[in-house]
Amino acid sequence: MAVATKAKSQTTKQPAKLKPKKISGAEIIYRSLEREGVKYVFGHPGAILLTLLDLFLERSKIKHLLIRHEQCAAHMAEGYARASGTVGVCLTTSGPGATNLITGITDAYMDSIPIVCLTGQVATTMVGNDAFQEADIVGMTRTITKHSYLVQSTDDLAETIQEAFYIARTGRPGPVLVDLPKDVLLGDGLYQIPEKVDLRGYKPTTKGHPRQIQRVAEAIKESKQPLLYVGGGAIHSEAHKEILKLAETAEIPVTYTLLGAGAFPSAHELSLGMLGMHGTAYANYATMECDLLIAVGARFDDRVTGKVSEFATRAKIIHIDIDPTAIGKNKAADIPVVGDARQVLAEVNKLVKPQKRALWKKRFQNLRAEYPLSFDSPEGAPIKPQEAIVALSEEVGDKAVITTEVGQHQMWAAQFYNFTFPRQFISSGGLGTMGFGFPAAIGAALARPDKLAIDIAGDGSFQMVMQEIATAVQYDIPVKVFLLNNATLGMVRQWQDLFMDRRFSEVDFDSSPDYVKLAEAFGASGRRIVDKEEIRPAIQEMINTPGPYILDVIVDPDELVFPMVPAGGATKDMIVRDSRKKVLQGKLSALPDN
């Protein structure tokens, strides 16, 4: 009784409630994106999207860019997300528009990149009928997204989009797809969202368990030869400051994965550079010698470990990851810690006391001196791709955000560019998608207008996506393509060189475009260089020329990437240098006694 009167008196106090107003599905989407702070939408239109596209004509809060191919729209959203740390968004029509996204979505899934893909769909009444341009994109993307939604009613739109962004950016980030049937877009509905997203089955753990954190600190204290192994998760969680602090306080050398590059300054005295198949010899040897391996946001990928049963066999393993499924998947962890890398390391740092490890330090410094990254550049020889990257690094350094395609050039970029800040290096790791780097650079250029976006490209990869020069020109995005042109699919050719008796089948381009004319045909500019002396002046010209630019660097097609741990081999089988010059295979100077 008392309750009833109370409720009544409350309602009389309030002003007469307005009936909530229904708005169009398109309007709900626009407002939802605005609410999420979206600045750019990378899209390609189709008839289903007309009412939504119409809103971009007169409003300016969100800019829609017309991308020439949907796969690139997804990569641009990824590039934007990887460079900014916020969610990237793409918008395509049903059927082929949606299926063209699939490579980009998979790429984002493999590398844990937060993007939200909005796709048009045929009307709910037609779904399942093989209607014109119908594709079951929700079914197709089920194993490559964190979640895929088919929105059933306009009233559900706002909440679904809010959830999609929440899922994409929290926990281990990743892509989310929202499929939008035509009638849901055209219909009217309520813009209704809960104050806070609360999903019963989805509650990522961010805080590490105090007992585990204690154990981590103890293990570091007891260790004589610890090694930090830092992956992409360290970048996502912005753990770089905590990593630097831990490394310096406890004198722990740091090696990083392809996706972890930038999480620790490459030139720091404790940096061992990248590890893995094409990692530095000293980083790989350090994994064999360390007695404690501290994995931070890394997943013991096969390109890192080689034969996993022989990886870091002397070491106790600490594995810090926000995704419990990453822990123990490939390598058993002695001390698993589920949580956000930055939060966990901040707690660890509270417990770690300054420590000196003179012997270990001397050891990895010696390894670094004994097996440096190297290449020969005889006078009169063609430009070596490595020296072009060294020159680029010295000329632009921390003024640039670097993306890459996939192949030899990608590995050389990771090896020879001097990275100084997180999100400076953007590359397709897990999926290894040729054609990723150029669109990703366009996305990165929009995310970081204060930096120069440069795609260190291979000619094979670039040919997969070169139509996007049109996009860069249309929106005057000053993206630069540093094309290491060996007129071949260099990385595949390298495997044929090493493992197929130099039988080069189906890798050489007997016909390649004239990349300078190509740039000009699109309204961009470019230059070709063949001599070493031209490298630096040409880089300066590239930087100083406004707008998109292609620098076509003609390089030696016979150059191979070393070191190399053959696929499936153990770290000790690493080939350190080009055997045609000097063999240094598995010749490891005596391991020190602990």
Add this chain to the structure above:
Amino acid sequence: MRQVYSILVNNHAGVLSHVAGLFTRRGYNIESIAAGPTEDATITRIVIVAFGEENELDQIAKQLRKLYDVREVEQISYNQAVTRELVLATIKAPISQRSEVIQLANAFGAQVINMTDDTVTLEASGNDHKVRTLLKAFEGYGISQMARTGMISLPYDGMPEDWEPIA
């Protein structure tokens, strides 16, 4: 090792195929799968029995927990749960053997649900062991048709974690 997963999922379209997909992608054969409503209409319980290496089975449970529509995953060892399966079986039973078959059925608490001149169709339920023994018992007569639901399961309430059955 044999593992029973009891999985609570949102009652949404496509969830069952998503869950099953996690097993098939790793090449595991699902021995049985049973799905049905729970006390809460928005939630479905899926019970899956699968074989595999222990660490792989754990990994699947972790992966399942990651799915948006999965609310809870319990890995139940056989001893810690009530498990039941329903079987329908048509036994070859000419009139001369009919009473013998029915007697045997009674011993297992099975119901006769159909009868022809030369067959008897039975309905039986029980745990894994009982169902197996029952089928074995009728094997000699010849089983001409059979359908099994797959195991459904609920954990025992109030079972201490370290409980072990007497061997």
